[in-house]
Amino acid sequence: MNAVSAVTTAAPGAPVVDLDLADLRHDPYPAYAELRADAPLAWVPSVGRHLLTRYEDIVHAEKLPEVFSSREEGSLLLRTVGPNMLREDDPNHRRLRSAAEPPTRPRQVRDLWAGAFERTAHDLLDRIAGRGEADLIADFAEPLAAANLALVLGLHQAGAEDIADWSRAMMAGNSNYADDPDIWLRAERATRAIDDAVAEAAEAARREPDGSVISSMVHAAEPVDLTEIQNNVKVIIGGGVNEPRDVFGVGAWALLNRPAVLDRVLADPAASWKRVFEETARWVSPIGMYPRQLTQDHEIAGLTLPAGSRVALVIASGNRDESVFERADEFDLDRPNRPHLAFGGGPHFCMGAWVARHEVSAIAWPLVFSRLKGLRLEEGTESPMEGWVFRGPTSLNVTWQAA
Amino acid sequence: MPTVIFQLPDGTERKVTAASGTVLMQAAVSNGVAGIVAECGGNASCATCHVYLDAAQSELAGGPNDVEDEMLDFTAAERRPTSRLSCQVQLSDALDPMLVHVPEEQV
Numbered sequence: 001m002n003a004v005s006a007v008t009t010a011a012p013g014a015p016v017v018d019l020d021l022a023d024l025r026h027d028p029y030p031a032y033a034e035l036r037a038d039a040p041l042a043w044v045p046s047v048g049r050h051l052l053t054r055y056e057d058i059v060h061a062e063k064l065p066e067v068f069s070s071r072e073e074g075s076l077l078l079r080t081v082g083p084n085m086l087r088e089d090d091p092n093h094r095r096l097r098s099a100a101e102p103p104t105r106p107r108q109v110r111d112l113w114a115g116a117f118e119r120t121a122h123d124l125l126d127r128i129a130g131r132g133e134a135d136l137i138a139d140f141a142e143p144l145a146a147a148n149l150a151l152v153l154g155l156h157q158a159g160a161e162d163i164a165d166w167s168r169a170m171m172a173g174n175s176n177y178a179d180d181p182d183i184w185l186r187a188e189r190a191t192r193a194i195d196d197a198v199a200e201a202a203e204a205a206r207r208e209p210d211g212s213v214i215s216s217m218v219h220a221a222e223p224v225d226l227t228e229i230q231n232n233v234k235v236i237i238g239g240g241v242n243e244p245r246d247v248f249g250v251g252a253w254a255l256l257n258r259p260a261v262l263d264r265v266l267a268d269p270a271a272s273w274k275r276v277f278e279e280t281a282r283w284v285s286p287i288g289m290y291p292r293q294l295t296q297d298h299e300i301a302g303l304t305l306p307a308g309s310r311v312a313l314v315i316a317s318g319n320r321d322e323s324v325f326e327r328a329d330e331f332d333l334d335r336p337n338r339p340h341l342a343f344g345g346g347p348h349f350c351m352g353a354w355v356a357r358h359e360v361s362a363i364a365w366p367l368v369f370s371r372l373k374g375l376r377l378e379e380g381t382e383s384p385m386e387g388w389v390f391r392g393p394t395s396l397n398v399t400w401q402a403a
Numbered sequence: 404m405p406t407v408i409f410q411l412p413d414g415t416e417r418k419v420t421a422a423s424g425t426v427l428m429q430a431a432v433s434n435g436v437a438g439i440v441a442e443c444g445g446n447a448s449c450a451t452c453h454v455y456l457d458a459a460q461s462e463l464a465g466g467p468n469d470v471e472d473e474m475l476d477f478t479a480a481e482r483r484p485t486s487r488l489s490c491q492v493q494l495s496d497a498l499d500p501m502l503v504h505v506p507e508e509q510v
Contacts, residue, residue: 063444094446101448105470106477122449278510337479339440339451340508349443354477 006073007308008291010043014050014303017042021177021388027389028288029329032317041301049291049312050305055321055341057301058313061292062345065089068292068311070348075291080173080187081234082227090347096232096349099220103152103213106354112211117359120147121367129371132402133269133378135395141248141364142241146358149240153233154201154212162197166190167241170234175389191234198230236352243286244356246392248364249279250333253384253393254331255369256377261333262369269366275333277361282340283331288316288388290344315341315390372400405499409436412507421494427503428452428490438505445490447471451509452489454474457502461485464492480485 010016018264019031035053037041044051051057061068070087073077078087121144128134146160146167155163164194173187198214205215212234217229255262255276265272293341294309305311318341320328325338343350350356369375375398384393407430409417417437421430431439431452440451447470456464464487467475471491475482485504494501 065444097446105448105473106450107473225507337508337510339442343442344450345442346444347446349446349449351448 004293004307006310007306008048008310011050011303011305011309014041014043014305015039017044017051019044019046021046024388025386027385028316028391029320032314034318035314035353036317036321041303041305047312049310051289051312051314051317052085052301053314053317053321054301055318055324058315058318058341059345060300061311061313062341064298065346065348067295067298068313069295070292072291072293072310075175077174077235077238080170080176081191081238082231084228084231084235086348088237093347095222096217096224096228098349099217099222099224100213100232100236100349102216103211104351104353104355106358108211109354109358113148113355114358114362116151117144117363118367119149119355121143121363124369125371130402133397133399135397136252136368137245137249137393137396140368141245141396144359144364145241145244145248148244148355149237152213152355153230153236153240154205154210154214155197156204157200158197161235162193164241166194167237167239170238171242171390174238194234194237197231199226202226202229239287240352242390243350243352244360244364244394246286246358246390247277247280248360249393249396250284250286250385251276251360251365252368252396253377254280254283256375256398261331265333266369272333273361273387274357276365277357278337278340279331279333279335281342282325283319284385284391285316285319285340285342286344286390286392287312287344288391307396315344316388372398373403374401376400405494405496405501407431407494407503409438410502410504411436411438412505418451423493424496425494426453426490427494427501428488430455430494431489432496436505438453438509440509441488441490443490444472447474447488447491452495453480453506454487454489454492455483455504455506456485456487456492458485460498460502461487463497467491471498478506479508479510 016126039191040054042051085093124140128139143160146163150158150163169190172183176183201214202218206219209215217224241292289312294305322328343353378397384395386394404420406420421435428441442451445450471488475486
């Protein structure tokens, strides 16, 4: 636990802004624009945290992990999965991250995983290609992300369906602000199933290393025990399905609504899909915010936050900051290349960044748009985006000319 | 205290000083040198603090370690023989003044 207890009230002088969580889930961006303009550090009672919404303040906080600690008291994530690297600071975070990270580095992704990612994507498209219509989230993006995750983690006995179910159950727990007992029960069932699956996989990897995350943690130079492997695999499953799924869905949605942009992308795919990925992640960031807790008094955005203050770094807002990104609300592949915040920053920089970049921009989008001819949104489909802590399309109903 | 001269893509130069042993990326970031992004804060996992060392100093500075070598294959600007991640390079009296070229792109 932190030496400093959490302070669950507004810092002296901090503006109090009431935001309705249902509005944020529907579309958080108008509220963020107002906060950036008028109250870049605001106490929001319904969130129980100060929202930090400007790009430069978020970057400042990310560069000071010793002040903006990841060890948040009363974290729902801690309750759901137990102690894990996402809610740890260095050096303990570094020990766990170093153990888990090697299979997610870009060369490993290319040499070890890319072939299987591509086969899975083709298999999923084989199943739907003749139908001429599908929900690209449920029928493609989610099962692809789940199967790829099972492979990289080394959970060879688990099916994509199990991974996706477990992920949903834990994500519900992580955001169970209403303390719904059914949600806790579902999350506990999922975490027990993962514990069993990881124990089995770890035993197999001990005998025969297979390059996976579990194998890498089992054989780490600095020892990691089984509980630590289990808890960290839970965290990775929690986020690792929805993030590639959502960036796929947002990007596909953006392009299907912009036929001229899509034509340009398809005319020069090698150069374009990478740009599409980074601009999509900026435009609608799959992770919208994450929490931090102050270890000491600290001045930021013109106010002094006392030690123990709870802060949410709203990276979705930073990515729409007009002082950094002109016409920030627009999806624009030609905008100047500025670093976005979608992967977070500092020691917690997204471990899955290279996996997601490859599976989505080198495999999922190119295959979908080349194999499904005449792909278009189903008539009358309105924006399917939902969420603010995590955001993406809940469905993406499309049609194409079936062969 | 060693001096570092950052040569920026627009032709201008930034001169900073930092203690021997300081990480080159840190010397850049704490002095606000443009073009060194360092998203991951120095853990060799983002490849956004890429620099080209001066050819003559490159050998003295030593080559990249294994993790860094891998990340250098995935930098936004082209990899060259003198490429390093600045988060993995330390300032030293032997490399004073240090000449560093900042690439056009980091992301």
